[in-house]
Amino acid sequence: MKKKNILICGATGFIGRNIAEFLARRDDIDVYGVYFKSEPLKDSRITMIKADLTDKDDVNKVVKGMDVIIQAAATTSGSKDIVTKPYIHVTDNAVMNSLIFRSAYENNVLHIVFFSCSVMYQPSSVPLKETDFNANHEIFPSYFGVGWTKVYIEKMCEFYSRLGHIKYTVIRHSNIYGPYDKFDLERSHVFGATMTKVMTASDEKIVVWGSGEEERDLLYVSDLISFVETVVERQESKFELFNIGYNSAISIDNLVKKIIACSDKNIKIEYDMSKPSIKTKLSLDTSKARASFGWAPKVSLDEGIQRTMDWYKTNILRAE
Numbered sequence: 001m002k003k004k005n006i007l008i009c010g011a012t013g014f015i016g017r018n019i020a021e022f023l024a025r026r027d028d029i030d031v032y033g034v035y036f037k038s039e040p041l042k043d044s045r046i047t048m049i050k051a052d053l054t055d056k057d058d059v060n061k062v063v064k065g066m067d068v069i070i071q072a073a074a075t076t077s078g079s080k081d082i083v084t085k086p087y088i089h090v091t092d093n094a095v096m097n098s099l100i101f102r103s104a105y106e107n108n109v110l111h112i113v114f115f116s117c118s119v120m121y122q123p124s125s126v127p128l129k130e131t132d133f134n135a136n137h138e139i140f141p142s143y144f145g146v147g148w149t150k151v152y153i154e155k156m157c158e159f160y161s162r163l164g165h166i167k168y169t170v171i172r173h174s175n176i177y178g179p180y181d182k183f184d185l186e187r188s189h190v191f192g193a194t195m196t197k198v199m200t201a202s203d204e205k206i207v208v209w210g211s212g213e214e215e216r217d218l219l220y221v222s223d224l225i226s227f228v229e230t231v232v233e234r235q236e237s238k239f240e241l242f243n244i245g246y247n248s249a250i251s252i253d254n255l256v257k258k259i260i261a262c263s264d265k266n267i268k269i270e271y272d273m274s275k276p277s278i279k280t281k282l283s284l285d286t287s288k289a290r291a292s293f294g295w296a297p298k299v300s301l302d303e304g305i306q307r308t309m310d311w312y313k314t315n316i317l318r319a320e
Contacts, residue, residue: 003030006232007066009053009100010073011046012038015115017180018221019070019228020046034062034073053096056103063103068111068232071100090145097153101160111167111235113228114157116150118172118217118245118284119143127217127285130172130243140280154241161239168238169231171224174245174284177304178221179311190252191218191308198259198267199312205268206260212253212271215281217245220304223297230293245284246297262305 006023010016011033024031024045032047033040040048051058053073063069075092097114104112120139121128139147157168177191185193197206227244250258253269260267289295299307 001028003028004067005030005032005065006068006070007032007034007062008046009034009062009069009071011035011041011048013072013074014178014180014182015176015221015224016070016072017041018178019072019225022222022225023229032062032066053100054092056099059096059099059103060107063100063109064107066104066107066109068113069100069104069109070113070228070232071097072115074115090149093149094152097156101156104166105160105163109166111169111232112157112160113169113171113231114153116154116170116172116241117146118174118243118282119147120151120172121282123280123282125281127245127247127283128243129285130241130288132285158239166238167235168240169235170239170241171227172241172243172284173224174217174219174243174282176219176221176224178308179315181221181308183312183316190216191255194252194256194259195308195312198256198263198265199309199317201265201267204266205270206256207270207272208252208256209272210252211273212256212269213251215249215251215283216255217247217249217283218255218301218304219244219246219297220299220301220307223299226298227289227293227295230295234293240292242289242292243284243286244289244295245286246301247283247286249281249283250301258302259305259309262302262309 006029008016008020011020012035020031020033023029032049034049034051036052049062051062053059073096120133122140154170157170160166161168175189181192182188183192183196185196224244256269
């Protein structure tokens, strides 16, 4: 039986690396990973290819011969850049996905999984369904650029799915965390930044940006991977869009307290109201994924925090 060729764009990033290493365990798949500025993965099971995904020739080079593309490459960062430099999430992401989707169509790729996100949704006190956003809705002002860029790319997925042979899966995921997350304070999201602050605290206190009142839906990365594996194997329709998250939100204040408790450190919290934060509450209703494939998150937040902290101690603290 011929092996399936799967290309992971952004294979050195957080989500891409986790997916690449997971799929590389399978004997029926040949895994290819794209890298550019980062060091390539040193894993003999994964064929690494250097490419600039904003360059047409490089894109054609990596796409040719692939059966499935998992598009995890993106310009991403935390709330600081979203507030102060929102344009960095717009241009490159629009360009790279336009080139990837066109090349995939021209090279007869069978299936593309695209990672969108949940920034197009308005804050809500109840979990939101996929149908709770459409093109007539407003996007929260801080997310205007990145939000409409994601919506545009989602519509591009739908457009190419209508042309014929490619299946598309769009995943609007919540805040993902776990091994290989960004843990540097300049580029990390709230979970990674908090983990680093707690694990490196030397003066018995950490500083939280803003008031900590905002609430986020947090999903451990293995639960996202299980959904990706499921849709690659089982999706039959040409285009589907799914929310994937934990179905509930936790305040940043309570998240920080949980991470501190897991660390067994005696750390006080200070709040810096001068730092950028985005005061929203959001969680995702994942009933469509459950009804379609029986998918549901398996890793609790407490277990996910412990797993991530154990990985951090082994892979970051010991390496320093």
